[in-house]
Amino acid sequence: LLSMLRGRIQEKESKKKEAKINGQEYVTLHIKVRPYLDKNGNRKEYKTFYGKTLKECKEKADKFNADDRIKAKEMFFGELVEDYIKNTFLPSSKVKERSKQRYVDAYNNNMAEHKVTKRLITEIDYRCLQEAYNDMTCAASSVDAIHKLLQHFCALMEQEGICKDPTKSLVVPKADKKSKPGEIVVFTDEELEAVKQYINRRDV
Numbered sequence: 001l002l003s004m005l006r007g008r009i010q011e012k013e014s015k016k017k018e019a020k021i022n023g024q025e026y027v028t029l030h031i032k033v034r035p036y037l038d039k040n041g042n043r044k045e046y047k048t049f050y051g052k053t054l055k056e057c058k059e060k061a062d063k064f065n066a067d068d069r070i071k072a073k074e075m076f077f078g079e080l081v082e083d084y085i086k087n088t089f090l091p092s093s094k095v096k097e098r099s100k101q102r103y104v105d106a107y108n109n110n111m112a113e114h115k116v117t118k119r120l121i122t123e124i125d126y127r128c129l130q131e132a133y134n135d136m137t138c139a140a141s142s143v144d145a146i147h148k149l150l151q152h153f154c155a156l157m158e159q160e161g162i163c164k165d166p167t168k169s170l171v172v173p174k175a176d177k178k179s180k181p182g183e184i185v186v187f188t189d190e191e192l193e194a195v196k197q198y199i200n201r202r203d204v
Contacts, residue, residue, distance in 0.1 A: 026050045029057035033065055036074045043074075072162045077124050078117025081107070084153050095152070106145035110138045121162060126169035133170065140173040147172045 030048045038044050051057040072080060085104055116132040136143055154165040
């Protein structure tokens with residue numbers, strides 16, 4: 001799974017204190033942990049653990065960080081996509097190098113800063129992704145490249161039980177097809193009528 005989902009504790013800052021609860025002496029450890037939501041829905045990155053010893057506090061912190069799925073479900077869509085690109089998609093040999101770079105460039109240039117990336121992964125559905133696609137002003141081929149990247153990403157998220165794959169319901173704009181050299185272009189009746197009207201107006 002993604003490296004950010006490995007459950008590693010980041011101990012950039014930690015503070016050990018002693019506390020007394022109901023007459024019982026406890027050690028408290030305030031430490032940087034995986035991002036999580038508190039009971040009020042606020043995003044937090046530090047948490048205090050209580051135990052009889054410092055070792056017990058660290059074991060509780062390890063356990064808190066251990067569940068990859070819980071961690072992933074409390075992360076933003078954009079965070080997970082970026083980590084997926086760096087640690088899973090780019091190192092993969094399943095997609096051609098040229099295609100991988102095209103998909104990633106399209107995402108970075110057109111979607112990485114969209115508001116949808118600031119939503120929790122559990123809030124992502126086909127509606128918000130479709131809105132993101134519709135908001136894009138880039139070429140249809142770039143939207144298609146982004147879609148292919150997200151198909152890989154969302155398939156993994158569904159496989160890991162983090163969220164359902166919403167890409168199956170998305171409508172992706174189709175790139176205009178260029179006619180090949182020597183190819184005969186066939187006009188519809190409506191197109192022929194429009195051409196006739198244009199010619200008649202010029203002759204007046």
